[in-house]
Amino acid sequence: MTRMWGDQPYFGLDASFDPDWLLTEAQKELRAELIELCRTTLRPNAVEADKKNFYPRANVDALASLRLLGLIVPKQFGGRGENTVGAVMVAETIARYGCPSTALIYMMHTVAVAGLCYRAKGNAAIENLLSRLDDEALIGTASYTDPETGGHFWYPKMSGAKRTEAGWHVQKKAAWTTSSGYADWYISQTTSPDFAGDYSDLSVFLFMKDEVNGAPGKWEAMGMHGNQSGPVEIDTVVPFDRIVGWPGDGAASNDEAIDPLAMLMYAGSYNGLGLACIDVAKSHVTRKAHVQYARRVADYPTIQDSFGRAVMEGQASRLYAYALAKALDDATENGSWEIYYKDPKAMPRAKFAVWAFQAKFLSTRFSYEVSDKMLATCGGRGYMADLGLERLVRDSKAGWIMGPSNEITAQLIGKWALLGPDAVDWWNQRVDEPVMMNEIGKLDAEGKRRLIEKLQAGLMPQAAE
Numbered sequence: 402m403t404r405m406w407g408d409q410p411y412f413g414l415d416a417s418f419d420p421d422w423l424l425t426e427a428q429k430e431l432r433a434e435l436i437e438l439c440r441t442t443l444r445p446n447a448v449e450a451d452k453k454n455f456y457p458r459a460n461v462d463a464l465a466s467l468r469l470l471g472l473i474v475p476k477q478f479g480g481r482g483e484n485t486v487g488a489v490m491v492a493e494t495i496a497r498y499g500c501p502s503t504a505l506i507y508m509m510h511t512v513a514v515a516g517l518c519y520r521a522k523g524n525a526a527i528e529n530l531l532s533r534l535d536d537e538a539l540i541g542t543a544s545y546t547d548p549e550t551g552g553h554f555w556y557p558k559m560s561g562a563k564r565t566e567a568g569w570h571v572q573k574k575a576a577w578t579t580s581s582g583y584a585d586w587y588i589s590q591t592t593s594p595d596f597a598g599d600y601s602d603l604s605v606f607l608f609m610k611d612e613v614n615g616a617p618g619k620w621e622a623m624g625m626h627g628n629q630s631g632p633v634e635i636d637t638v639v640p641f642d643r644i645v646g647w648p649g650d651g652a653a654s655n656d657e658a659i660d661p662l663a664m665l666m667y668a669g670s671y672n673g674l675g676l677a678c679i680d681v682a683k684s685h686v687t688r689k690a691h692v693q694y695a696r697r698v699a700d701y702p703t704i705q706d707s708f709g710r711a712v713m714e715g716q717a718s719r720l721y722a723y724a725l726a727k728a729l730d731d732a733t734e735n736g737s738w739e740i741y742y743k744d745p746k747a748m749p750r751a752k753f754a755v756w757a758f759q760a761k762f763l764s765t766r767f768s769y770e771v772s773d774k775m776l777a778t779c780g781g782r783g784y785m786a787d788l789g790l791e792r793l794v795r796d797s798k799a800g801w802i803m804g805p806s807n808e809i810t811a812q813l814i815g816k817w818a819l820l821g822p823d824a825v826d827w828w829n830q831r832v833d834e835p836v837m838m839n840e841i842g843k844l845d846a847e848g849k850r851r852l853i854e855k856l857q858a859g860l861m862p863q864a865a866e
């Protein structure tokens with residue numbers, strides 16, 4: 402079936418390239434509605450937000466009009482109760498047909514929503530917020546990355562929380578946060594109230610917009626202009642029900658809610674962005690002709706080869722993401738968050754961690770590389786803003802960098818593959834004894850004596866306790 406773009410056939414890859422057997426009829430209908438919204442609203446706003454460097458709030462409102470802010474929220478809290486396959490499809494569709502910056506805004510929102518859904522039941526503040534997401538178009542974000550630990554977002558060094566009589570006193574510095582200063586609510590992770598040096602002892606909190614200091618309007622970047630990522634500072638006392646879960650629940654929240662959703666929403670968004678590049682480039686090379694040969698650019702075998710490779714790279718990454726999303730759905734009663742209300746210790750999503758990180762790598766590499774290849778196929782026109790490819794090329798680079806960066810991810814997967822999951826050592830807790838002994842062996846007697854003195858000095862306060 403030909404996909405329509407208004408009253409014209411869609412200018413990009415034909416619908417027969419979509420793995421539609423993975424979607425339900427309802428999901429296909431939702432996609433059709435969303436594509437139309439992209440055509441009329443999201444895409445025109447994407448062009449403007451990119452040019453003028455503004456936050457595409459109108460796109461957020463448009464997503465709320467389709468009740469997409471509560472996409473994965475359980476029906477008992479007023480959401481659509483959509484499964485993971487559906488969430489990946491929505492992210493892909495927004496990025497491909499609409500606006501990559503909005504896709505990233507939506508991704509961070511959905512990740513934050515996942516964190517809330519995981520521990521919603523019985524928490525009045527969370528239940529209330531989830532029930533209002535679409536009616537009031539309340540966009541959220543996940544403020545995790547720490548200024549001192551970079552893309553290792555699970556390592557919040559510049560943070561802390563204390564129990565006071567009035568509630569939780571939370572302090573946090575975040576280096577980058579999508580929708581910084583524009584979001585209506587934030588979730589953020591800190592070390593736990595009783596923190597004693599173990600960085601896996603984390604807690605998650607919910608904040609409303611007037612409780613954080615964002616940095617609206619400060620975002621100047623190569624691409625993703627609408628994303629408006631910026632630093633966030635928090636130093637506030639919030640009511641007791643703003644802790645998401647309980648003190649020390651942060652690592653489980655990462656493993657079960659934040660990471661699986663984040664990696665798959667990356668996958669949806671960046672697969673969509675890569676496809677958007679192919680779509681725009683197709684529209685150009687099938688029209689541009691070289692009269693001397695009576696040939697279009699698309700008729701050159703080398704161009705066909707480029708497109709063939711690009712399409713196959715994209716399909717491999719898409720099928721990977723959808724297959725993983727389906728595996729999560731199969732393991733969670735079709736993407737349910739209610740399973741944790743019956744059994745708070747259930748960890749069915751975390752089992753797929755090693756698969757989830759690969760989805761992030763594959764998709765962001767696809768968009769990073771395919772954007773350059775498509776630029777090359779379009780020649781000089783590709784370089785010019787009016788074709789629309791140049792904006793996508795700039796937008797396509799952020800995913801590679803975003804946490805965990807693809808360097809970190811590749812090393813993580815390699816280490817896991819070679820040495821097993823424990824070797825990953827998320828919070829830098831395992832002592833590498835062979836390396837330590839090797840380094841100590843380099844010291845002469847005086848050096849060893851100084852080291853012993855240093856170690857003893859460090860031990861003294863503990864010994865006195």
Ligand SMILES: Cc1cc2nc3c(=O)[nH]c(=O)nc-3n(C[C@H](O)[C@H](O)[C@H](O)COP(=O)(O)OP(=O)(O)OC[C@H]3O[C@@H](n4cnc5c(N)ncnc54)[C@H](O)[C@@H]3O)c2cc1C
Nearest residue numbers: 509543544545546551552577578579630799803804806808
């Ligand atoms: C558009 C955009 C939106 C963002 N939105 C959010 C958000 O909403 N919330 C949020 O919490 N964060 C967000 N971030 C932050 C993002 O996820 C990363 O954490 C951040 O971009 C990492 O940047 P950094 O400068 O700290 O890099 P660093 O982590 O300092 O990395 C610098 C370089 O070192 C490499 N490197 C780092 N560690 C290793 C290692 N162990 N082995 C090998 N190489 C390594 C990296 O791959 C990279 O090449 C956003 C970033 C961008 C660009």
